[in-house]
Amino acid sequence: MATKISDEAAAARREGILLAARWCFLNFGFSKTSLDDIAKRASISRTLLYKTFRDKDDIFAAVFVHWLVARQPAAIAASRESGTPFQRLFEVCRLLVIEPWTDMVGAAMGDDFFDACERVDPETTATHHRIAHQCVAEVLSDEPAAEVFLLALDGLLADRPGAELLSQRVQILCNRFVQPTPDQKEGS
Secondary structure, eight states: OOOOOOHHHHHHHHHHHHHHHHHHHHHHOTTTOOHHHHHHHHTSOHHHHHHHOSSHHHHHHHHHHHHTGGGHHHHHHHHHSSSOHHHHHHHHHIIIIIHHHHHHTTSTTHHHHHHHHHHHOHHHHHHHHHHHHHHHHHHHTOHHHHHHHHHHHHHTTTTOOOHHHHHHHHHHHHHHHSOOOHHHHHHO
């Protein structure tokens, strides 16, 4: 007879699976990651993996939500909080781009992750882009400028910069769209 685990234990197992799966997807790529790879990395059996998720696509979608989509409420709040437009715009970028990029940039299959997101879960990917646009438009108060900003932000990733360089580039980009205060210019 199967032993029922507590909600806390189930949540901890799910968290462990998501972290293990993210590592596998970033290092092996979506197509080459197997359920056995994820189970082994999470230190659980494949049977326990199936008790938590239906299949690899389900795990991948959950990783995307856990890692990136979970940041959206904080980004929305940052776009509406007090502070200069520069501070708010940079904070949105930090939450939605810089932090996830920092986790991904050194991974062998990091580029594959975003391509797989669009294939496996296009609806969530579209929602993520919509939320990013909403946050930037909130700060800039200009829909077309928000679209240009996001296109430029995508371009900053083209040569796969390190996290520190990306942060510097985002500061420069934010500076071009909203003027920072003098003390922010000195700290950049």
